[in-house]
Every structure is written in C-alpha cells, then in structure tokens.
Amino acid sequence: MSNDRERTWIRVPGMRTRIMAGFALGAFGLSVVLSFVTYELVKNQSIRSTQDAARRQTFAAANLVRSELSPPLPADMAAFLNGLDNPSGTLPLLYVGGRWYSTSLASEATIPTGLREAVLNGTAAFQRFNFNGHPELGVGVPLPSVNASYFELISLADVAHNLDILLVSLLAASALTTIAGALVGRWATSRLLAPLTETAKAAVAIANGNWDTRLVANDNSLIDLVSSFNLMVEALESRIRRDARFASDVSHELRSPLTTIETALQVMERRRADLDDRAGQALDLLGLEVRRFERLVQDLLEISRTDDGTQRVSLEEVEASALVLQCLRTSGVDSSLVNVSESLAGAQLMADKRRIERVIANLVENAKSHGGGVVGVTATKAGSDLVVYVDDNGPGVAPDEREAIFERFSRGKLARKRSTNDGVGLGLSLVKEHIRLHGGDVWVEPREGGGSRFALKIPLAKT
Amino acid sequence: MANRILLIEDDERIRASMRLALEDEGYDVLESPSAEEGLDIFSDNPVDVVLIDLMLPEMDGFECCRTIRRSSGVPIIMVTARSDSHDVVAGLEAGADDYVTKPFVPKELTARIRALLRRTRATEDTNSTISVGPIEIQPDAGEVKVGGSLVHLTRTEFRLLCELAATPGKVLSREQLLERVWGYDYFGDGRLVDVHMRRLRTKIEGDPANPTFVVTVRGLGYKLAA
Numbered sequence: 001m002s003n004d005r006e007r008t009w010i011r012v013p014g015m016r017t018r019i020m021a022g023f024a025l026g027a028f029g030l031s032v033v034l035s036f037v038t039y040e041l042v043k044n045q046s047i048r049s050t051q052d053a054a055r056r057q058t059f060a061a062a063n064l065v066r067s068e069l070s071p072p073l074p075a076d077m078a079a080f081l082n083g084l085d086n087p088s089g090t091l092p093l094l095y096v097g098g099r100w101y102s103t104s105l106a107s108e109a110t111i112p113t114g115l116r117e118a119v120l121n122g123t124a125a126f127q128r129f130n131f132n133g134h135p136e137l138g139v140g141v142p143l144p145s146v147n148a149s150y151f152e153l154i155s156l157a158d159v160a161h162n163l164d165i166l167l168v169s170l171l172a173a174s175a176l177t178t179i180a181g182a183l184v185g186r187w188a189t190s191r192l193l194a195p196l197t198e199t200a201k202a203a204v205a206i207a208n209g210n211w212d213t214r215l216v217a218n219d220n221s222l223i224d225l226v227s228s229f230n231l232m233v234e235a236l237e238s239r240i241r242r243d244a245r246f247a248s249d250v251s252h253e254l255r256s257p258l259t260t261i262e263t264a265l266q267v268m269e270r271r272r273a274d275l276d277d278r279a280g281q282a283l284d285l286l287g288l289e290v291r292r293f294e295r296l297v298q299d300l301l302e303i304s305r306t307d308d309g310t311q312r313v314s315l316e317e318v319e320a321s322a323l324v325l326q327c328l329r330t331s332g333v334d335s336s337l338v339n340v341s342e343s344l345a346g347a348q349l350m351a352d353k354r355r356i357e358r359v360i361a362n363l364v365e366n367a368k369s370h371g372g373g374v375v376g377v378t379a380t381k382a383g384s385d386l387v388v389y390v391d392d393n394g395p396g397v398a399p400d401e402r403e404a405i406f407e408r409f410s411r412g413k414l415a416r417k418r419s420t421n422d423g424v425g426l427g428l429s430l431v432k433e434h435i436r437l438h439g440g441d442v443w444v445e446p447r448e449g450g451g452s453r454f455a456l457k458i459p460l461a462k463t
Numbered sequence: 464m465a466n467r468i469l470l471i472e473d474d475e476r477i478r479a480s481m482r483l484a485l486e487d488e489g490y491d492v493l494e495s496p497s498a499e500e501g502l503d504i505f506s507d508n509p510v511d512v513v514l515i516d517l518m519l520p521e522m523d524g525f526e527c528c529r530t531i532r533r534s535s536g537v538p539i540i541m542v543t544a545r546s547d548s549h550d551v552v553a554g555l556e557a558g559a560d561d562y563v564t565k566p567f568v569p570k571e572l573t574a575r576i577r578a579l580l581r582r583t584r585a586t587e588d589t590n591s592t593i594s595v596g597p598i599e600i601q602p603d604a605g606e607v608k609v610g611g612s613l614v615h616l617t618r619t620e621f622r623l624l625c626e627l628a629a630t631p632g633k634v635l636s637r638e639q640l641l642e643r644v645w646g647y648d649y650f651g652d653g654r655l656v657d658v659h660m661r662r663l664r665t666k667i668e669g670d671p672a673n674p675t676f677v678v679t680v681r682g683l684g685y686k687l688a689a
Contacts (some may be wrong), residue, residue: 252544256474258566263480266569270487294566316653317682326649357650 016193020185027181028174035170043163047128047156054137054154055126061086062141062150065094069146077101089155095120096148111138111151119149128156135160195222199229211237248304254297258290265290299426302358303408306433313437315350317461320386323351324379327360333374341380348461349386355434356458359442360388362427363454367392371452385440385457393451397444405444406432431456465491466511466580471501471527472542473519481514484569490576498527505531512576515559516542517550525557532558536617538579540572555658560619561645562652578646582622593628595687598667598676600628609667619644620663623656627677627687636684660685 013021061084073096074080081092081103091106100108108116115127119140126139135156142149198215205213214233217226265287272280321344328338367374371392378389397405409425435442440458447453468490472478475496482492493508495501498519505513513531517524528539541559543550551562560582561575593600599608605621607614616624622644626635635643641651660679664671678688 255544255565256477260474260476260480262566263477263484263569267480267483267487297566314654322649330648330650353650354652 016186016189019189019192020182023185023188024178024182027184028178031174031177035174039163039167039170042166046159046162050154050156050159051126051128051137054152055139057087057090057154058126058139058141058150058152059124061092061152062143065148065150066143066146069096069143069148073097078103086152089157091153093151093153094148095151096146106153110136110153111140115140116151119151195219195225199225202229202233206233206236211241244304247300251297251301251304258294258297261290262294296426299430302430303426303433306437313352313355315352315438317348318351318353320344320347320349320381320460321379323349323353323356324360324377324386324388327357328364328377330357331361331364333364333377337374337376339376339378341378343381344379344386347381347386349458350461351438351458352434355437359431359434359456360390362431363390363456366427366454367394367452370394375451381460382457384460384462386460387455387457390454391447391451392454396446396450396452402444406442465489466576467491467493467509468576469493469495469501469505469508469510469513471495471498471514471519471524472516473497474516481569481572485573488573498522498524498530501527502530505535505537510537512579513537513539514542514572515539517554518544525553528554528557528559532617536615538582538618540575540579542567551652552654552658555655556662558617558662560617560659561655574646579618581646582618582644593625595628595631596676598624598628600625607667614666616663616666619659620666623659623663624667624677624687627685631687634680634683634686640685656685 064084068074068080077094078101081094081101084092086092091103091110093106093108093111094101095108102108110131112127112129115125115138118125119142122142122144124141126137128135128137130136131153137154137156138151139154140149140151195215202213202215211233214230215226217223265283268275268283269287272283275283321340324340325335325338329335364374367390371394373392374390375393376389376391378391380387380389406428408429432442435456435458438458440456442454442456444452444454466489468485470478470481470485470492472481472494473496478494478496482494485492493504493510495504498515499522501513501515504510515524515527519527522530524541528541531537531539538561539559541554541562543554543562543564554562560579563572563575591602593602597610599611601607602625605618607616607621607624623640626640626643637653637656638649638651640656641647641653645651645655647655660677661671664674664677668674668676676688678686680686
C-alpha cells in the first residue's frame with residue numbers, strides 16, 4: 001500500500017526549500033531592479049556630463065580655430081590642429097575651403113554622415129556613434145565667418161569602461177544579495193520550523209513510550225498547536241492506559257477462579273481411578289483445557305504488564321551456556337539434540353533468567369505444536385552476541401508471515417488448518433517482547449533441509 | 464502427627480479447594496478469612512506452616528506477617544498476585560519465607576510447604592557446635608550466639624547461616640543456596656536469598672550496611688568470612 005502511495009505521490013519540494021527559494025528569488029528580483037535603475041541613472045548622468053564637457057571643449061577649440069584661421073591658411077594644418085592642445089583621446093578635424101584637414105589619426109570618413117551634413121549645412125550638432133567597436137562622440141561647429149567647419153571626435157571609451165565596471169559590481173552585488181536572501185530564508189525556515197521539529201521529536205518520543213513527553217509553548221502564536229498536541233497526547237495516553245489496565249484487570253480477575261479450578265481439578269485427578277471411563281475421559285479433557293487456559297492467562301498477564309509499562313526486568317549476570325542448557329532442560333528438550341558451541345565458554349550475559357526460560361519454553365512449545373517438535377538446538381557466539389537456533393521439521397513459515405507470526409494472536413494460515421491447536425497465539429509475541437527487553441532480536445528463517453529455524457540473539461556482557 | 468497448616472485467605476472458594484487439596488496431601492488445615500481471625504487462631508493453636516494471601520480486607524497480609532514474626536519463627540508462605548511486583552520483596556521483608564503466585568498449581572504449593580518443613584527439621588542432622596569467629600551455631604538446639612548472646616533467627620535464616628558456616632570462606636552462589644535451603648532449581652527467585660541475607664545481617668552483624676561476617680561476593684554469591 002505504501003508503494004502505491006509512493007508511486008502516485010507527486011513530489012513537491014519541501015517547505016524549507018520553497019521558503020529558501022522564495023527568499024532568494026525576492027532578493028534577486030529586488031537587487032536586479034535596483035541595480036538596473038542605478039546603472040541607468042549613472043549611465044545617463046555620466047554620458048550627459050561627458051557630452052556637455054565635450055561640447056564646451058569643442059566650442060572653445062572652434063573659437064580658437066576661427067581666430068587663427070584668417071588667411072593665409074597655416075602651411076602645416078596637422079601641426080596646427082595638434083597645437084590646439086586638446087585632451088588626449090580627442091581628434092580634431094577641420095573642413096575648410098573644400099578640403100579636409102586632420103591629425104594623422106582621423107579622417108573625415110569617420111564622421112557619421114548625418115552629423116557631417118548637418119554641420120556643413122550650418123548647424124552645430126553632436127552625435128554618439130561606434131567606431132571600430134569603440135564608443136565615440138562627434139561634435140561639429142560651423143565657422144561661417146571663415147567658411148569652415150570644425151569637428152572633434154572624442155573617445156567615450158573611459159566612460160564606457162567605467163560603466164562596465166559599475167555593471168559588473170552591480171551584478172556581483174545582486175548575486176551576493178540573492179545568496180544572502182537564500183541564507184536568510186534558510187535561517188527563517190529553521191526558526192519557523194523549529195516548533196514543528198520539536199513536535200516531531202515529541203511525537204517520536206511518545207511513540208517510543210515516553211508518555212510524559214509534552215510540548216512547551218515558548219511563542220504565543222504557537223499556543224494553539226502546543227495545547228492541542230498536548231491534549232491529544234493526554235487523550236491517547238489515558239485511552240491506552242485504560243485499555244492496558246482493562247486487559248490487566250481482566251487477567252487479574254481470572255486468577256482467583258483459575259486458582260480454585262486448578263486446585264479442585266487436582267483433587268479430582270487424584271481420584272481419576274474412582275471415576276468411570278467416560279467421566280475420566282471428560283476429566284482429562286478438562287485438565288488439558290484448564291492448563292491451556294492457565295497458560296493463556298499467564299501470557300495475557302505478562303503482555304498486559306509490558307503494555308502498562310510496569311514490567312520489571314531483573315537482570316543478573318549469568319553464564320550464557322549454563323542458562324541455555326538449564327532452559328532447555330526445563331523445557332524438556334533431549335540433551336542429544338543440543339549443541340552448545342565452545343565459543344561460548346566463559347561468556348556471560350545480563351539476563352532475566354525467568355524471562356529467558358519463558359522464551360526458550362515458548363520456542364520449544366511452538367516447535368512442538370506447529371513444527372513437529374524440536375529437531376535441534378544450537379547455541380553459539382556471533383560477534384558479541386549469544387545466538388540460539390531452535391530448529392523444527394515442520395512445514396516452515398511462509399515468507400510473508402515471518403514478521404506476522406511474532407504479533408499477538410497470529411498463528412499463521414497453516415496453524416489455523418490444524419485440528420488440534422495448542423498454541424494460544426501469544427507465545428511468540430511474548431518471545432519478541434522478552435528478547436526486546438534484553439536488547440536482542442528474534443526472527444525465523446527456513447532451515448536447510450526443510451522446516452523452520454527460529455533464531456534469537458542477545459548481546460553478551462562485555463568482559 | 465499430621466503437620467498443621469493455617470490458611471489465611473479471603474476468597475471462600477479458593478480456601479475450600481485448597482483445604483481439599485492440602486488434606487489430600489495429608490495436612491491438617493485451619494482456615495481463616497481474615498488476618499485478624501487468623502492471628503487469633505495462630506495464638507491459640509500450634510501451627511507448622513502459615514499461608515497468607517497478601518490481599519486481605521482490613522489488615523493486609525504484610526501486617527499479618529509482621530505480627531506473626533514478632534512472636535514466632537514459624538514458616539510463612541505468602542500468596543501474591545504478581546511475581547514481578549514490589550509485593551514479593553515487601554512480603555519477604557515483612558518476614559515471609561517463600562511465596563507462590565496466583566494462579567498456582569497445588570503441586571507447586573505443596574512442594575514449597577514440604578521444602579519449608581524439611582528446613583524446620585534439618586537441624587537434627589548434627590549436634591556439634593559450629594564456631595566461626597564470634598558466631599556460635601548449635602544445630603541441635605537451633606540456636607545462634609553472637610559474642611555469647613543469643614539471637615533469634617527464623618528457620619530460613621538459620622538454615623542459610625548453617626549452609627554458609629558448613630564451608631567458611633567458600634562462596635555459595637544464589638542458585639546453590641536456593642537449591643539447598645528452598646529446594647528450587649536454577650530458575651528460583653534470587654530475591655529470596657538477597658532479602659533473607661539482608662534480614663540475617665541485621666541480626667548478626669554489628670553494622671549491617673558494612674557486613675563483616677556474611678559477605679556478598681559480587682556476581683558470584685555469598686560467603687561467611689572465615
């Protein structure tokens with residue numbers, strides 16, 4: 001079922017990612033807009049001031065040219081133009097008497113046609129253009145009194161270079177702002193998600209049985225969440241405790257009548273020989289069922305004790321091999337079937353002897369009632385664990401039931417088909433519970449050559 | 464002469480069935496539905512073993528145990544509802560020698576009774592005085608003197624001391640003590656040994672918190688310091 005859900009699940013990025021992305025995007029957008037506005041303002045401002053300066057410079061130069069240009073014309077026009085003492089990056093051009101004069105670096109072809117025509121027609125003008133990929137400003141002044149036109153071509157490369165630097169800086173700032181936005185987003189999410197993280201932790205703690213876990217509201221806006229969470233935990237707790245207490249109460253109430261029944265039964269069994277055949281058979285049936293009933297009540301009591309959390313584990317240090325051998329002896333397993341590995345020599349473990357005895361007894365019982373009896377028991381050391389294998393010769397456990405048989409009142413499909421069923425369905429779940437209390441594990445696997453192999457693993461004491 | 468058992472149990476049917484089962488085993492049974500009445504019967508009649516249900520109306524089983532212990536070392540078996548609760552230790556502290564848990568099989572109960580009665584009579588074996596340090600044990604008289612003054616021990620405490628005194632300086636495991644004194648197998652409840660050792664110490668040790676005679680050997684058991 002969970003697979004189906006995973007398949008149809010459309011993956012939406014987590015809240016953390018979304019908020020981070022939101023913050024980053026916001027920071028990016030804002031910084032790009034600000035950068036753009038800044039860039040445009042600076043660009044216009046600097047171009048305008050450059051143009052103004054260029055025009056003033058050109059007009060000043062043009063004045064000078066006009067005053068100097070009284071005939072005869074200077075013999076060396078290039079030297080004359082150079083002598084105008086223009087700032088570097090400025091190329092002067094002069095059109096006089098139907099001829100173009102310039103320093104060696106420029107020619108009239110460089111001047112955009114529109115500008116040239118406007119000036120030659122008697123209007124002062126300027127124009128920005130690109131020459132050889134470099135931005136240039138052309139300014140032209142007609143000098144009608146001397147029948148000439150004066151042009152200056154001024155390089156805007158410096159301005160463009162400065163604007164490029166500005167652009168790069170602004171882009172870098174935008175990138176940094178975006179990253180900072182993402183970081184702020186992450187910080188904000190973790191602040192925002194902190195109560196949820198706390199809630200998740202509390203939920204896990206409660207799932208692990210720490211029923212006194214509660215959330216604390218350290219933020220007014222979270223009081224609702226916290227109080228309803230705590231309310232839910234209390235409701236759940238009281239409900240679970242009530243259920244557990246009910247099971248425990250029921251089992252307790254069964255103790256007294258069961259004591260009377262067992263005691264009276266023993267009195268009757270002493271007189272089995274005095275009964276007629278049919279009454280005797282009936283008494284035997286009664287005896288079998290009372291014993292089974294008693295085991296069920298014992299198991300129920302034990303289960304309810306683990307459920308209401310009042311179980312007491314009295315761990316003591318015992319010798320692993322001795323414990324296993326004693327348990328098997330009590331469970332009536334023939335010693336010829338038992339193989340205790342030498343690797344266990346001297347190994348100790350912290351165990352509740354009574355519980356381990358129940359574990360082994362239940363596994364042996366299980367093998368008897370579902371697996372045709374125990375065919376072998378192996379105790380060995382694996383790593384730092386005691387491992388015990390209980391093998392039977394039964395039909396085995398289907399792969400999809402290998403987990404389920406350790407649940408309460410689960411007997412497996414095969415078991416349900418049996419005519420006599422001694423298992424009460426709690427034995428293996430108790431095994432699991434007892435082993436869990438020892439920090440170990442229990443599982444079932446197929447045995448080589450047929451049947452099942454029940455395995456349990458308990459950590460050995462460190463020497 | 465048949466051994467006499469005093470049965471203090473408020474559940475009428477359990478009492479009736481137990482009387483039947485115990486009489487089958489050859490015991491003489493006196494019954495009481497309450498601790499108060501049981502104490503009256505106890506003071507008027509010689510009794511070999513007392514069975515007390517811990518859950519009784521009015522005076523509870525613990526108090527009943529303590530009251531009996533003030534005047535007598537008679538073997539007491541308590542009947543508890545749960546083996547893993549504090550009731551067991553509390554009952555043993557109150558002076559019970561052993562316990563059974565409901566629902567119990569009568570065979571189990573009679574096995575416990577027999578073990579207790581054996582304990583009572585085990586003192587006939589030897590009659591020579593055993594001395595370990597200032598402790599003097601006279602098995603035939605069932606008496607123990609520490610530094611010359613008589614101390615009163617219950618049968619169980621006395622048997623524990625005798626077991627330890629038989630091999631001074633040698634460690635006896637809880638399992639060994641459970642088997643020799645209570646007749647339990649490997650899975651007997653170690654708390655029986657621990658609680659009775661504690662009670663024994665309060666009677667024979669100068670400072671029970673720092674015992675010098677009955678010494679605990681961690682992870683192994685107990686020994687009587689030679």
